Amino acid sequence: MKKIIYIIIVIVVLIGLIFIITKNKTPKDTSIIKIGVAVDLSGYAANWGEGEVKAVQLALDQYKDKISQPVELIIENTKGNDVGTVSAVKKLIEIDHVQAIIGPTWGDSYQGGMPIAEQKGIAMISPSAAIETLKNKEKFTYFFSTWWPQTSEINTLIDHMNLSDIKRLAIVNDQDPFDIEITDSLKKNIEANGKISVVSREMFPVGVKDFRTIIAKIKSNRPEAVFIQVTDTSTMGPFMKQLKEQNVNIKVYTTPDAENTDNITKFPNAFDGILYAFPSYGQDSSYNALVDRLKSKYGAGASQGPSFVNAYNAATMLFEVLKGGARTGTEIRDALNRVNVPGVGSKDLSFSPQGQLQDVTFIMKTITNNQFVEIK
Amino acid sequence: MDYLIHIAILIGIYSILALSLNLIVGYTGLLSITQAAFYGIGAYATAILLTSFGMNFFLSIIVGMIITGVVSLAIGYVLSKFDGDYFALGSFGFNIIVYSIFLNWQSLTRGPLGIPGISKPSLFGLDFGENIIFLILVIIFALAVYFTSRFITNSSFGRVLKAIREDEKAIEVFGYNTLFFKLTIFAIGAMIASIAGALFASYITYVDPTSFALSESIFILAIIILGGLANNKGVVLGVVCLVILPEALRFVGFPSDIAAQMRQVTYGLILILLMLYRPQGLLGEYKL
Amino acid sequence: MNILETKKITKHFDGVYAVDGLSVSFEKGKITGLIGPNGSGKSTLINLLTGVIQINAGSVVISSKEEVIKILPHEVSDYGITRTFQEVRLFEQMLVIDNILVVLTKRNVFSSLFETHKKFHLERAEEVLKKVDLWKKRNDLAKNLSYGQRKLLEVGRMLAMSNGFGDDSDIFFLDEPFAGLFPEMRKIVIGVIRHLKEQGKTVILVEHNIDIIRELCDHIIVLDNGKLLAGGIPSDVLSKREVMDAYLGE
Numbered sequence: 001m002k003k004i005i006y007i008i009i010v011i012v013v014l015i016g017l018i019f020i021i022t023k024n025k026t027p028k029d030t031s032i033i034k035i036g037v038a039v040d041l042s043g044y045a046a047n048w049g050e051g052e053v054k055a056v057q058l059a060l061d062q063y064k065d066k067i068s069q070p071v072e073l074i075i076e077n078t079k080g081n082d083v084g085t086v087s088a089v090k091k092l093i094e095i096d097h098v099q100a101i102i103g104p105t106w107g108d109s110y111q112g113g114m115p116i117a118e119q120k121g122i123a124m125i126s127p128s129a130a131i132e133t134l135k136n137k138e139k140f141t142y143f144f145s146t147w148w149p150q151t152s153e154i155n156t157l158i159d160h161m162n163l164s165d166i167k168r169l170a171i172v173n174d175q176d177p178f179d180i181e182i183t184d185s186l187k188k189n190i191e192a193n194g195k196i197s198v199v200s201r202e203m204f205p206v207g208v209k210d211f212r213t214i215i216a217k218i219k220s221n222r223p224e225a226v227f228i229q230v231t232d233t234s235t236m237g238p239f240m241k242q243l244k245e246q247n248v249n250i251k252v253y254t255t256p257d258a259e260n261t262d263n264i265t266k267f268p269n270a271f272d273g274i275l276y277a278f279p280s281y282g283q284d285s286s287y288n289a290l291v292d293r294l295k296s297k298y299g300a301g302a303s304q305g306p307s308f309v310n311a312y313n314a315a316t317m318l319f320e321v322l323k324g325g326a327r328t329g330t331e332i333r334d335a336l337n338r339v340n341v342p343g344v345g346s347k348d349l350s351f352s353p354q355g356q357l358q359d360v361t362f363i364m365k366t367i368t369n370n371q372f373v374e375i376k
Numbered sequence: 377m378d379y380l381i382h383i384a385i386l387i388g389i390y391s392i393l394a395l396s397l398n399l400i401v402g403y404t405g406l407l408s409i410t411q412a413a414f415y416g417i418g419a420y421a422t423a424i425l426l427t428s429f430g431m432n433f434f435l436s437i438i439v440g441m442i443i444t445g446v447v448s449l450a451i452g453y454v455l456s457k458f459d460g461d462y463f464a465l466g467s468f469g470f471n472i473i474v475y476s477i478f479l480n481w482q483s484l485t486r487g488p489l490g491i492p493g494i495s496k497p498s499l500f501g502l503d504f505g506e507n508i509i510f511l512i513l514v515i516i517f518a519l520a521v522y523f524t525s526r527f528i529t530n531s532s533f534g535r536v537l538k539a540i541r542e543d544e545k546a547i548e549v550f551g552y553n554t555l556f557f558k559l560t561i562f563a564i565g566a567m568i569a570s571i572a573g574a575l576f577a578s579y580i581t582y583v584d585p586t587s588f589a590l591s592e593s594i595f596i597l598a599i600i601i602l603g604g605l606a607n608n609k610g611v612v613l614g615v616v617c618l619v620i621l622p623e624a625l626r627f628v629g630f631p632s633d634i635a636a637q638m639r640q641v642t643y644g645l646i647l648i649l650l651m652l653y654r655p656q657g658l659l660g661e662y663k664l
Numbered sequence: 665m666n667i668l669e670t671k672k673i674t675k676h677f678d679g680v681y682a683v684d685g686l687s688v689s690f691e692k693g694k695i696t697g698l699i700g701p702n703g704s705g706k707s708t709l710i711n712l713l714t715g716v717i718q719i720n721a722g723s724v725v726i727s728s729k730e731e732v733i734k735i736l737p738h739e740v741s742d743y744g745i746t747r748t749f750q751e752v753r754l755f756e757q758m759l760v761i762d763n764i765l766v767v768l769t770k771r772n773v774f775s776s777l778f779e780t781h782k783k784f785h786l787e788r789a790e791e792v793l794k795k796v797d798l799w800k801k802r803n804d805l806a807k808n809l810s811y812g813q814r815k816l817l818e819v820g821r822m823l824a825m826s827n828g829f830g831d832d833s834d835i836f837f838l839d840e841p842f843a844g845l846f847p848e849m850r851k852i853v854i855g856v857i858r859h860l861k862e863q864g865k866t867v868i869l870v871e872h873n874i875d876i877i878r879e880l881c882d883h884i885i886v887l888d889n890g891k892l893l894a895g896g897i898p899s900d901v902l903s904k905r906e907v908m909d910a911y912l913g914e
Contacts, residue, residue, distance in 0.1 A: 041636030053633075076626065077636040082580050082587050083386065091626060094379040111492050112580040135486075136493050175479065177488020177585065532769035532779040535758070539766045542755035549714050550767045550825065551741030560773050 033071045033322060036092030038103030038113065038124075043080015045128075049105045051305020052127050056102055058293055059315030066323050078104045082112040089113035093120050100124070100332050102314050105307070107145065108133045109177060114140045121329035123336055125318060127311035131356040133181055142333050144355040146314040147307065148279055148362075154186050156277040156362035157253055158193055160375075161225060164251065170200040170223035172214060172239075174207075176231035182255075183229050199223050206231050209238045215246050225251035233257045237267035240274065251275060257306065264370045272369065277362040281309055281345015290344055313343040313357070381507045383623055385579055388514035389572050390615045394599045395525045395608060396568035401597065402605035403529055404561050405541030407460070409593045410451065410467040411569050413474035416588030417444045418570025419577040420478065423491040426578075433497035433504075437574045441567040448566030452559045471590050478585035490584025494577050514575055521568055525608050528564070537561055538606070602650060604660025613658050621646065666728060667692035667866050668713070668745075668835055673722030675708055675890075682708040684890035685722070690835070690883075695857060695867040697881035697898070699874075701910060705890040706870045707750050710837045714747050715740045727834075741771075746825040747837035748818045750870070756807040760798055763806050763817055764789040764824050788824065795859070796820040796852055812849045815841060819856055826865060836860055839870045854880065874902065886910070 037056050039049035053075060060071060074096045076088035085104045092098045093116065100123045104113055107129030117124045118140050129145040131137060161169065169190065173183040180203070190196045200221040202214045218226060226248075228239060240252065251273070258276040281287045290312060294302050321335035336351060343349035345360070352358040364375040397411045421440030425431040431439070451470050458466045478485050485491065496505040497513065504510045528534050539547040540554050548554050577583045595618075603614020625639040650658070669689040675682050683705045690696050698706050711717045713724060715737035723733045726743045740746070755763050768785040770776045779785075793799040796816040801809060806817060819841055825833040841853050857880055860867050871877055877884060877898060884901040886893040888910045894901050901907055 042640045073632075075632050075635065077639070079622075080586075082582065082584070086580060087382065087386075087623060087626075090379050090382045091623075094377070094382075109488070109490070109584060109586060111490065111582040111584075114492075115581050133489050134492070135489070139493075177479065180479075180488050528777070531777055532765070532782075533773065533776040535762055535766045536769055536776055538758050538762070539755045542757060543753050545716060545737065546749070546753040547755070547766065548737035549716065549740055549747060550821075551738055551771050553738040553771070556773050 031069060033067065033069050033327070034096055034098045035071060035073055035318065036089075036096065036098035036101040036103070037073050037075045038078050038085065038088040038092060038101055038105075039075070040080040040084075040105035041075075041077040043078070043084070045080050045105050047303065048128055048305045048307050049078070051303065051308040052103070052105060052311035054294060054298055054302065054304075055127070055308045055311035056315040058290065058297065059312050059319060061293075061297075062316075063319035063323060067319060068323075068325075071319070071322065074098060078110060078113075080105070080110075082110050085110040086112040086116065089116050089124075093117070093122055098122065099327060099329065100318055102127065102311065102318060104129075106178070107143070114143050118142050121333075123318075123329060123332045125314040125336070127314045128307040130178070130181070131354055132185070137354055141355075142329065144314075144336055144351055146310045146317070146349075146357045148310070148360050149356055149358070150182055150185060151189070152360055153256075153277045153362050154182075154189050156364060157186070157227070158189060158196070160275065160277075160364050161190075161253070162193070162195055164225075166196055166225045166251065168199045168221070168223045168225075169196050170202070170218045170221060170226040171198055172202045172204075172211075172218065172226060173229040174205065174231055174235075175203055176206050179229045179231055183227070186227060207235065209235050211239050211242045212246065215239075215242055215248055219246065219248050223250060225253060227253040229255055230257075233260050233263060234266075236260070237263050237270055240270040241267055244270065258367065259365075259372050264367070268370055271367045273366060275364060275366050275375070278365045279309070279345050280361045280363050286342070286344045309344050310357075313346075313349055316343045317341060317349055317351075378507055381511050383619060385507065385511050385514050387615055387619050388511070388518040389575050389579070390596070390599065390619055391518045391612050392521045392572040392575070393569055393596050394603065394611045394615050395521050396565040396572070397596050398600045398605065398608065398611045399525060399528065399537075399561050399568075400565040402600055402607070402611070403534060403541065404537040404558060405544075406455075406558060406562065407464040408455075408467045408562070408565075409464055409590070409597060410471040410474070411565070411596050412588045412590065412592035413471045414444050414448060414566040414569040415573040415576070415592065415596075416474060416478055416583075416585075417447060418573025419583045419588065420485055420491070420573075421570070422574040422577045423494050423583045424484065426494050427491055432499070433495075433574070433578055434499055437571055440570045440574050444566045444570035445563045448563045449559055452562035455562075456555055456558060468590065471593050475585055475589050478588060485585070488585065490582055492582045494581045494583065496578055496581075510579060514579075517571060517575065521571070522608060522612070524568075528561075529606075529608065533557070533560075541606075598647070600657075602647065602657055604657030607657070607659045610657055610659030617658070665692050666690060667726075668868075669725040669728075670709075670713070671723045671725065671731075673709075673712060673724065674720045675705075675712055675717065676720055681890050683712065686887070686890065686892055687722075688885050688892055688895065690866060690868055692834075692866050693861070693864050694882040695861055695869060695880050697877040697884040698868055698870045698887065699872070699877060699884060700887035700893065703889075704887040706887055707839055708890070709887070710747060710839055710868070710870065714745060714837060738771075741825065741833065744832065744834035745837070746822050746833040746835070748815075748822050748839055748841055750839040752811075752814045752818050754806040754814055754817055754821075756805070758806060759802065760804055760806055760809070760817060761789055761793065761802040763821055764792055767821055767824050792820045792824045795823065795856060812845050815843075815845055816849060816852060819853055823856055823860070826860065826863060833865075835866045835868070837868050837870075840872070841869070842871060842873055842876060850876075878902070 039052045040046055041049045076092055078085040078088045092101055102125050104110055105128050107126030123142045125144040128147050130147055130150050131145045132150055171183050173179045187198050200218050253275045256276055256278045258274055317339050320341040321332055321339050326332045326335040340348050340350045366373055366375055400406050400408050418440040421443055422436040425436040455463055455466045479487055504513050536552055536557055544554050599614040599618050600611050604610025622643055625642055630638040666689040670686055672685045672687050674685055700706050712719050715735040723731050725731045765785055793802055796819055798816055842850050857867055881898055884898050885895045886907050894904050894907050
């Protein structure tokens with residue numbers, strides 16, 4: 001029996017090695033442009049990654065006839081962890097010889113791929129990396145992000161709070177690393193602003209649905225508004241419902257995830273009055289057209305994921321520079337630093353010197369009678 | 377070639393981790409689900425000492441081992457009050473506590489933002505920055521750990537550990553203060569795991585709490601069960617299989633819209649089949 | 665001279681007294697039989713004296729020197745005590761020879777890691793395994809032995825504790841060592857017990873077979889319901905009416 005096991009293992013390992021070596025020995029086909037897509041397809045952020053893949057495919061559909069060579073997308077799963085991200089990036093660069101990479105998902109949480117791309121001179125555009133959180137970003141000139149600048153969103157919220165004369169704010173968030181980081185940033189900016197006091201800060205594990213104790217604690221501090229940030233958006237409904245049940249009648253601010261039709265369906269009218277900053281692309285006809293194309297290609301029920309538009313814009317910017325003739329890693333990087341192209345939600349998609357998508361404006365929105373409405 | 381070197385480095389690091397846990401679970405019968413915590417302490421020790429204090433990598437390993445040893449003795453002492461399943465649950469709890477510390481002690485660990493920019497090792501002018509040289513370093517450490525494990529398990533001390541695994545009360549009656557033996561091996565296993573953490577931190581150049589969550593402890597446990605408990609060679613074989621298999625599956629041509637999910641399903645199926653037909657593991661003789 | 669004495673020791677489990685104010689003594693260098701009906705407290709007494717369970721009340725005097733109210737299991741061998749178990753408790757997934765070698769190892773963590781005297785231990789293990797006729801099975805796993813062989817291995821393990829090496833045991837508890845054994849194997853165990861006596865060791869034997877008790881024991885203690893019923897030389901004790909009634913049901 002042991003011998004059989006040994007034989008099976010040796011065969012599996014050999015097959016694996018043969019694949020690798022064969023791929024490695026395949027001469028680079030310079031007639032095809034290979035673009036890597038390193039996304040989370042099975043980990044914690046799988047719904048983000050799924051949306052990112054669809055967005056990149058849709059962007060390619062728009063550009064495939066405009067680029068002088070065929071473009072092949074090679075999709076690798078980062079598995080939502082550092083090791084998976086590094087493996088995916090290495091495989092794309094070393095084995096598949098991609099010319100650029102879109103990804104990784106949550107590039108701020110899984111930074112292991114960045115030094116590799118930098119060393120090999122391959123541009124990476126992450127649709128979901130908050131560049132503000134990256135320490136020593138200046139060392140990574142090949143890394144870009146089309147995620148919304150968090151400071152724009154935060155400042156829009158603070159401006160609205162000031163306009164509404166909010167003086168006392170409670171902050172509530174789950175312990176997802178990104179949520180902690182954003183709410184820390186919000187708290188810091190509010191304190192710097194000086195007009196609002198944060199009277200309460202409550203954190204809880206991801207997925208909690210019973211907020212009664214938290215709400216009671218908040219209530220005791222008499223805030224005029226509460227800001228809530230969660231990763232599991234299905235917990236928003238219980239929160240809103242329990243707020244009403246405990247007669248806590250204060251303004252509720254949250255993130256763009258509030259635009260979630262599932263929540264509205266399950267908790268009708270519970271979300272009425274909630275306030276959130278939303279990228280202005282939502283008012284753009286290009287966004288509606290993109291959603292129509294998504295449904296047409298992937299079915300009416302196709303989900304977008306939180307970074308769908310970001311991924312589409314990332315792909316658009318990359319394909320635009322490919323259309324312009326950039327091919328090597330350095331050419332692509334340099335072209336990305338100069339690119340200026342209409343995208344979803346913006347007429348001028350471009351990167352700042354730090355590689356951050358710039359000039360993204362946010363508008364304030366609310367939900368009224370289960371409809372998402374801009375506050376003018 | 378660099379990709380193969382990358383896989384070899386991962387095999388080396390996980391071998392060190394798996395051998396460390398095998399001493400605790402396979403040889404001593406202590407079902408510990410906290411090894412990722414010690415792995416993380418070693419990684420964070422190296423990350424902080426290198427980035428904030430410019431300490432030499434090899435010195436940071438020693439410091440990391442000392443910190444991990446002390447922490448593991450404290451944790452081990454508390455866990456020694458439990459038996460069997462309760463020990464496992466207690467260790468599970470400790471992993472969560474340590475993960476929460478990584479996540480929330482932001483002034484030290486930068487919390488969810490992690491610590492980037494960890495440099496590669498160097499010693500007396502020899503730079504381990506190139507992956508092939510780093511691989512040689514990992515192999516040296518892995519071999520040292522392998523032979524240390526072998527020495528421990530083949531010694532009289534190792535025999536006592538096995539007796540503790542088989543029937544702790546019985547071996548106590550023959551004059552062994554099993555608490556001391558259990559604490560010793562728990563600390564040794566933890567310190568070895570911290571070496572793996574230091575190598576991981578330096579290789580990936582970035583650490584954040586998510587790499588040391590409970591799922592990682594469970595993965596390491598799966599490796600040693602698959603490879604064969606209380607068999608050092610089996611454990612290394614388990615590492616080879618569980619590191620190479622998911623990477624090899626990247627090359628299996630499933631349709632792209634379901635490829636990732638199919639690979640996960642295939643991986644899971646292979647594990648189930650192996651456990652059905654070989655429950656003692658590939659080279660194991662001992663069953664939990 | 666008494667090597668071991670109990671002074672009114674008591675053990676109860678949820679209000680049920682398994683050993684109830686028991687005061688008995690065991691003479692040095694003799695073989696004492698411990699008999700009584702099922703549930704009389706024999707195994708409980710051994711478990712108390714070997715630290716497997718703890719005394720609720722009373723004390724134990726060891727070698728006329730130390731009086732203790734608590735015996736921790738790992739301290740038992742320091743008192744010179746060793747034992748076999750009623751339900752065989754071997755180290756199942758270890759080799760036969762390792763089951764013997766493990767009790768020869770130094771008790772200290774550091775010393776056991778850097779063990780010296782390995783050759784001496786192997787010789788001692790060989791001697792013991794040959795005495796219990798298991799030398800040919802030395803490289804088998806303990807779990808693969810037959811029932812009788814497992815009993816013999818337990819006896820061998822206990823015998824290895826009289827290792828002539830500084831931390832010798834003096835007091836040997838055997839809990840029903842003959843149960844389920846073929847006559848040939850019984851002879852081996854009888855041989856071991858006699859050998860221990862020749863070495864001046866003290867043997868306390870729990871056994872239901874009255875013939876073996878008569879053959880081997882210098883002294884008998886009879887328990888019933890956790891209390892002392894009778895004690896003395898076999899011919900006296902076994903002729904007492906109350907012993908016949910309680911134990912033999914006659």
